[in-house]
Amino acid sequence: MSSPMDATPIADLYRCIAGEVRLVAGRRLEDGVLVFPMPEGPEEAKHDLVLLPATGTLWSWTVQRFAPKLPYDGPTGDHFRPYAVAYVQLGDNLIIEGRVTPTPPPSLTIGQPMRVVRESYATDAQGQPIETYAFTPMETQS
Amino acid sequence: MTAVHIVGSGIHQFGRSEGMSALDQGVSACRKALADAGLDWSALQFGFGGSRDGGNADAVMPRLGLTGAQFINVANGCATGGSALLSAYWAIKSGELDLGIVVGFDKHARGSFNPDPKRWGLPAWYGRTGLMLTTQFFGLKIQRYMALHGIDATTLGRVAEKAFRNGVLTDHAWRRQEVPLETILGSEMVSDPLTKFMFCAPSEGAAALILASDRKMRELGLSGPVVRGAAVRTRLPGSFEVFSPSLQVAQDPSPTVLASRAAYEMASLGPEDVDLAQLQDTDCGAEIMHMAENGFCADGDQAAWLVDGQTALGGALPINTDGGCLACGEPIGASGLRQIFENVQQLRGRAGRRQVADARIAYSQVYGAPGLSAVVILEGQS
Numbered sequence: 016m017s018s019p020m021d022a023t024p025i026a027d028l029y030r031c032i033a034g035e036v037r038l039v040a041g042r043r044l045e046d047g048v049l050v051f052p053m054p055e056g057p058e059e060a061k062h063d064l065v066l067l068p069a070t071g072t073l074w075s076w077t078v079q080r081f082a083p084k085l086p087y088d089g090p091t092g093d094h095f096r097p098y099a100v101a102y103v104q105l106g107d108n109l110i111i112e113g114r115v116t117p118t119p120p121p122s123l124t125i126g127q128p129m130r131v132v133r134e135s136y137a138t139d140a141q142g143q144p145i146e147t148y149a150f151t152p153m154e155t156q157s
Numbered sequence: 158m159t160a161v162h163i164v165g166s167g168i169h170q171f172g173r174s175e176g177m178s179a180l181d182q183g184v185s186a187c188r189k190a191l192a193d194a195g196l197d198w199s200a201l202q203f204g205f206g207g208s209r210d211g212g213n214a215d216a217v218m219p220r221l222g223l224t225g226a227q228f229i230n231v232a233n234g235c236a237t238g239g240s241a242l243l244s245a246y247w248a249i250k251s252g253e254l255d256l257g258i259v260v261g262f263d264k265h266a267r268g269s270f271n272p273d274p275k276r277w278g279l280p281a282w283y284g285r286t287g288l289m290l291t292t293q294f295f296g297l298k299i300q301r302y303m304a305l306h307g308i309d310a311t312t313l314g315r316v317a318e319k320a321f322r323n324g325v326l327t328d329h330a331w332r333r334q335e336v337p338l339e340t341i342l343g344s345e346m347v348s349d350p351l352t353k354f355m356f357c358a359p360s361e362g363a364a365a366l367i368l369a370s371d372r373k374m375r376e377l378g379l380s381g382p383v384v385r386g387a388a389v390r391t392r393l394p395g396s397f398e399v400f401s402p403s404l405q406v407a408q409d410p411s412p413t414v415l416a417s418r419a420a421y422e423m424a425s426l427g428p429e430d431v432d433l434a435q436l437q438d439t440d441c442g443a444e445i446m447h448m449a450e451n452g453f454c455a456d457g458d459q460a461a462w463l464v465d466g467q468t469a470l471g472g473a474l475p476i477n478t479d480g481g482c483l484a485c486g487e488p489i490g491a492s493g494l495r496q497i498f499e500n501v502q503q504l505r506g507r508a509g510r511r512q513v514a515d516a517r518i519a520y521s522q523v524y525g526a527p528g529l530s531a532v533v534i535l536e537g538q539s
Binding site for chain 1: 268296345
């Protein structure tokens, strides 16, 4: 894992189970359609919680080569490092968008196997790391 | 149902207008459209208008005349201009109204847009972690399309090369210098596979059009292209759209495909009947995908089309004859109306050095977040 244990998750987006990171999706009760993230508020009750597979295949990718404006709260200016963004198919029905680790971006090819990991992408006002989910090529996993 | 004609058109220079607010530019475009039709503001029964960053479009009224006419502000992302035109078209076609104006204007800060996730019904983390950028979406979408359909980076570059070449010939364009293909391909990468010159930039500008019923047009002794087909459509559950934390594996046709089919059907025309087209080209990838989504070619044929110059001026189907968003920039409220302004100039034989010979059917398509498309098909009146 690329995150220290004391990092604060940015939101309730994933569970760490048996050394794997599993994204939390919702399955709509009405028709079984999957959606990520799990809806909040009144919509939440209309969905079952589903944990997505921890691995999948790269569906598309790009690289964010300039620092985004707010509400992005990761490193900017001299601290900014380009990061890849990918869509990864997890399971038969759903494709998830996320950041890719490590930076600088690894070489990516559509169809290659990817794994869900945790990534500290920013630090809060107290200097505490903020953590989100990310994808990483499976070859780079030790 | 009555036919709907565009009897007046006006544009305020796209790019940067120092010392002029977006509203000033909108008023300027309205005055030009009125002068073009030889009409007074007081003759108009209604207006529809939109602006993203330039304030309320109905703020043109105190400047042009508080006549008591109805005016409705339209907000539909990048498709705002197209949606304003559709609203006016429906108002006249229904028989309720006879004569009105549509206007769009904008003035954006430099650099990328920074949308607020909450306004899009998305969670805050999506914006905070740096996933909510239109530029990323454009890169992600064309990257997948290129892999599926064998399009290469040189093909992307040729789209921009053509846009800047057309911009040289266009008074209202922002970028008016040719850029060599090697410079386009070698410029700074922004969101792979798209380089700096393959993206349009937020800019400034305004456009206005005056629409009339067939009866009113004749009564006033005016003329202008007729709207043969016009449709706006939104996304289906399985379409690949901007600002999507997740997508369905089972893909649906895009809203552009839906709007295009509806407009062709309304017009009783097909892509083979079209003489020139303005297609949403926020980036080179968008123009390539929109060539296929609007029915002009099969997926993957774009590479050969561009090598052969089919979409250049003088080709079989000139696309983005005024340089499109790539050369004009994208003032969101005005951009869709610029496309139609350009088609009107082409159909009236006023396009000067970029005139498409014998243009009769002109097509325009504008795409907006979070997944809608507006298509308008015009026929010139000989």
